[in-house]
Amino acid sequence: MVDEIDFKIIDVLKTNSRLSYAEIGKQISLSPSSVRERVKKMEDSGLIKGYTLQLNQSLIGNNLEAFIMLKIFSGRLKAVLVEIESYPEVKEAFRITGQHNLYIRIALKDQLHLQQFIDKLVNFGEPTTHLILSRIGEGNY
Amino acid sequence: MVDEIDFKIIDVLKTNSRLSYAEIGKQISLSPSSVRERVKKMEDSGLIKGYTLQLNQSLIGNNLEAFIMLKIFSGRLKAVLVEIESYPEVKEAFRITGQHNLYIRIALKDQLHLQQFIDKLVNFGEPTTHLILSRIGEGNY
């Protein structure tokens, strides 16, 4: 259903999802029409969920990145799930297995902002915080 | 340096980074030329680091998502940083503060694949694994 050509297209879109079909085709030696057809198919099948952008958070004043793992208090799961969706600081969140139930990655202005964020979370569970020192590689979405 | 109009453009690109300047302009009532000018400026300044795509991992046979926190053995940091970049399973990796030094998010075929992946990591440190049960929201990149 998905062949190597599709993966080549994905690899190109991974590096820059705004490229034209013509440009993608140039890089993998395929006509723009064919590239388009394959991309549309991957979109329709749901393989490609969407296209997004990567921001440099520090250039908009968010100098602190961190993730928090939350051991949620009994009965507070639904409440915290709703709450988390409304926080603009949250960049990514998962339910997870293990001692903690929730992983939340955040971008924050400074340590005070982090403190305030944690203060909000302690109503829902017991947080363990890890600061992000640096990113490694670019990822393989 | 970055005003509300820029953030409006970012918000639109966040939902779909492949939209044309014309379409973005329509959504925020700005001419295509102006949208383009602002986007280029944000690209040049480094605020917009790039454009990427989101894949449905389960549709390409990766039914298991997890993250591993690694407590790296003394003197093995550099080796593991290089190693990790070469693993196609790795979707995201950070150096972090706390008991563990490294956070690695991965997409895997199945439990056997996870086991094999952990077997590779134990050469470099002590791993703690958390399976991802589900994602919450879409994130605010």
Place this chain on the structure above:
DNA sequence: TATGAAAAAGAGGCATT
């Protein structure tokens, strides 16, 4: 900065192989 105009490039639809 924002806009409008004009040329060049690309998208989208369709018929052919």
Place this chain on the structure above:
DNA sequence: AATGCCTCTTTTTCATA
């Protein structure tokens, strides 16, 4: 599936407000 062709839209550049 892939390609070429056609029409329409979008991008890109540039002059102007």
